[in-house]
Amino acid sequence: MRAIKIFALFLAVLAVVFLTGCFGSRETDETTYVLAMGLDKGEKDNLILTVTIANPKVIAGMAGGGGGGNGKGAESFLTASVETLGPITGLEQLNTATSRHLSLLHTKALVISEELAQEGIGKWFSTLSRYYELRATSFVFVCRGKAKDFLEKNKPPLEISPTKQYELIGSLSRAHGLYHDITFKEFYEELKSRSIQPSLPLAAIHEGGLETARPGVKQGGELELPLGKYIAGDIPIAGENKAQFYGTAVFQKDKMVGTISGEETRFYLMLRGKFETGFMNFLDPLSQPETLAFLVHQARSPKYVTRMSEDGSVTIDIDLYLEAELAAMLSGINYESPEYKPFIEAAFSQYVQEGCQRLIQRTQEEFKADIFGFGEQLKKHFWTVPSWTEYKWLERYPEAQVNVTVHTRVRRTGLQLKTMPLEGGQ
C-alpha cells in the first residue's frame, strides 16, 4: 500500500510536470531582446521590418574585459532590417541571421512609418496582437519618414538603451502634453471601437540644426505661437540626438489622415481629460505681440453634457476646468495684482476655447474623425449595443455640434508676488 501511495504521488508529480506545458524555459543567453520594432512600407514586398536588438554584454559593462566603459568599442544596441511579408514572418527571417531567439517580450516601442500608416495598419496590428510574446504595453509611434531611419538614428545619448527613452517619454508627456503616450493594447482597442477613432504620437528624425526655425510674431511671422507651428521633425533643435517626439497623428479607422501640432495636442488632451500640466503661451491681451505664459494643469476632468434630438442630431457641451499659475510675463505689466485676475483668466479661457473649437472643427471637416472619444459620452443615450452600432456615430461625428466652455482660475503667481518696473535708466 505504501509503495502504491508513493507511486501514485510520483504519477501526480509527473502529471504536473508534463501536462502543464511549462516548456517555455529559455535562458537569458539563448534569447536576444528586440527593444524596438519598426514597420515600413516595403518596396518589393509588403513590409520592411526593422528591429533594434539589445547587446546585453555592453549594457552590463562587460565589453572589453570589463575594463573601460561602454560606447567606444561596441554599441549597446544593433539594428537589422528585412523586407518581408508580415511582421512575425519578418522576425523569423531575421532569426536566420541571428544566433538567438528574437524575443518580443521587452519590445518597448513600435514605430510605424507615415507612409505605411496612411495605407492602413489594422491587419499588421491584428497579426501582432495574436503573437504570444508581444508586449501589449509597448508604446506605439508614427514616424515621419522611414521607421528604419528612425530606429537607426535614434541614439539617445543619456540612455544606455533606447527602452529607457521610450519608457521616459510616456511619463514626460504628462509633464508637457506636447504628445501623448499610447500603448499597443490601447491603440488596438481604439482601432476596434465604435465610439472613438485612434490617434498616435508623432516622432521623426530631425537632421538639420536651427535653420528650420520659423520667424516669431515679433519678426513679422504669422500671429501664431511657436508651439503651434511645428510638428515632429521640424523643431529647430541642434544637439546630439536626432529623434523628436511632437504632435499627434490622426487616424480614421486604421488609416492615418493627418497630423496635429503640439499645441493642438494639448487641447486634444484637455478635451479628453488627460492633460496633466504644461507651460502654455498666449498673446498678451494688453500688449500684443508680447506673450504671457501660464503653467497650466487640468483641475478636474471635463464635464460632458450630450443632447440628442429626435432626428439624431447631437449637441455636446464640454466644460473644461483649468488651473493656472503665472509663469512668464514679457510685457512687464503687474499681472499679479488682483484686479487683473479676472481679466487674464478670461483672456486665457478665450484662448483655450478658441483653440479647442478650431481643433474640433479640423477633426470634423479635415479629418472627419472623432479622436476625442465623444462617442463614449453619447453612448448612454442608447439602450442596446445594436442600436448604437446602427447609429454609426463615427460617420455622423462631422455633423455634431460641439461647444467648449473653459473655466480658468489663476491660483498662484509663481515664486514672485509682484512685478516691479526696472529702476534707473529711462
Add this chain to the structure above:
Amino acid sequence: MINVKNLLKLITYQENSQREGFVLEETVHDHPKSAKGESSPGGEDSHGQREAQAEPAPQKKAPAVRRAFKKPIRPADKANHKQKKKENGAAGESQPAPTSSQTMGEPPISNLSVSASLAENRKIIKKLYGLPANKDIVVRDIVLGTSPAIDGFIVFIDGLVDKSIQNLLLQALMLFAVRPVPAERGQLATYVKEKMLPGNQVVLKSRFNDILNAVNYGDTALFLEGCAEAVLVETKGWEHRGVDLPTVEQVVRGPHEAFSETLRTNTALIRKIIKNENLTTELLTVGSRNRALVAIMYQRDLANPALVAEVKRRISSIKTDRIIDSGMLEEMIMDTPYNLTPTILATERPDRVASGIIDGRVAIIVDGSPYVLLVPATMYEMLHTGEELYSRWQLGTFIRLLRALAFNLSFLLPGLYLAVVLFHHEMIPTELLLAIAGNRERVPLPSLVEVLLMEISFELIREAGLRIPGAMGTTIGIVGALVLGQAAVQANIVSPVLVILVAVTGLAGFAIPYYSLAFSLRIYRFYYIILGATLGFFGIACGLFTQIVLTANLKSFGVPYLAPIGPRTVPGADVVTRLPLFFHEKRPDYLNPQDITSQPDIARGWLEPPAKDGGKDY
C-alpha cells in the same frame, strides 16, 4: 487489479475518521473550577520525581489511534497501551522503583533495603558500584564522636560533591558530635538527621535504589551501624559552566542571561523572574542509562491541566537509553516529527521561558542542556525574540515586519530568480533584465546549475564556518566567503547578480530568530529552486500551496501550528504586529489558559481620574 482499486481508493474522497491524538480543547474555559480541581498537585517535593513519574495521565484523554503512516510515538494499539500502563501502575503501587530500570533489566539487587549491618551494606554498595574497580566512588569509614562511638561510612562520587560542604559534614559528625545517643539503634538515623547534621537537605532513605540515585547525582550517603536507613546529605557541587551571555539569541535590549547546563541553575533562573508560589516544577527521569532529569515548569493556576498532563504523559512514556540534550527529547515528544517544520520552541533565554510560562505554556528543561523547550509553540511565536516587547512597540512592529520579509525571502528568493530568468522574462524591468542577461553572458553554466553551485558553496561555508576550530573560525569564514564569491565572479563561473542574491538569501535566513525554523527554511529553499527551474511561477505557486497546507495541518501539543491565523481565533495583540503593551489584555486564546485575562482593560491606572476623596497618599 487490486492495485487499481487501491489507487482509486487513494484518489477518492474519504471522510477523516481518524481522530487527532491530542487536541487542546476549549474545556477549561467553560468549567474553570472543575479543571482546577483536576490539576495535579505534585510540585511540593522537589525531589519527588518518582511520584510525578508514576502519575498516569487522566483517562478521558486516552490517546486515539495515530495515523497509519506516522511513526508510532505511543503504542499504536490502544488496548496494548492501556495494559502496559496498568502494569506500570501496579509496579508503582507495590514498589516505588522506577519502571524504566526494571524493564531494562538492571540487577535486582538495587531493590534491596538497607540492612542494619554495616558490613552487609558495605558489601552491597561494593557490588552495586563495582568496587574497587570503579575509582570514582569513594567509601570512607568514619567513627562518630558520640558516646558511645558509632561506626559508619559515607559514600560519595568524587568530583560531583562539594568538598567544603563535605568537610563541614565530617566535622559535624566526627568532632562536634560529642553527646550521648539514644540506645535504640533503629532511631539513630532520625536522631542524626535531626540533631547532628547542619546540612540543608537531609533525608532518610531505606532503599538502595533511592540511595544510588541520590549518590549518582552528587549527594553523600551516610550508613550507620545498626540502622536500617541511610542518611542522604545534599552535597552537590560539580564543576560547571556558569550563567553566561546568550550566544545564539542575542538581544540589544533585555536581559543578557542564558541558561547553562545545570538543571537547578536553569530552574532558578526562571524562578528568579517569576516570583510566584504557583510556579510549579515537576521532575521526571528519562533515559534508562543516563537517567536524565527532566523538569517541567508551569504556572499551576494558569496552564491548562490537560496540557500539563499531556506533557507529562509524553515524557514519561519515552523509553530510551539516553537523553543527552533537549533536542533529543524534542524529537521524541514532537507531534509531527516527519514534517520539516519544527513545532517545539527551544530557547536559551530565561526571560522568554518565563514569559511563555506566564502565558500558560509549559517549559521542559532537560538536565545538561542549555536549551529549554517551550510547548505549545506556534509559528508566530518562533518568529518572535522577546526583544520586541522590551523595545517600544513601533520598533517591535517594524522588526516583526522586517522579519516577515526575511522569512519569505529566505526560502523563495533563489526560486523566484530562476523562475524569472527562465520563464518570465517580461516580469522585470527591461534594464534589470538586460543587466542580468549581460552579466550572465560569460557564464558557461545553465542558471539552475549556477544557483545550485552558489547555494551549495554557501551552505558549505556555513557548515565549515561552524566547525572550523577555535580562533581562526570567524576570520576564515568571512574571508572564505568573500574570496569565493569574488573569485567565482572573476572566473566567470557565476554572475555577480547571483552572488548578491545568494548573499541576501543568506542574510534573510540569519534574520530568522529561531535556528531550527531557519534551518528548515534552508532546506525548503532547495525545493523551491527545483520548482522554479522546472515549472516557473506555476511551480512555485504549487509548492507554496502544498507547503501552506502541510504547515496548516501541523499541531504543537494539540494547538494548531498557525494559530491564531491558521484557524482564525482571537487574534491577540502580539502576533505579527506588536501593539502597545497596555493593549495586551488577554493571554493567547489558543493556549486555553485557566485565566485568559492578563491585565484589566485599563492597565495604566494613572490614566483614571483621581478618586473623590483626594486619592490615596502614596
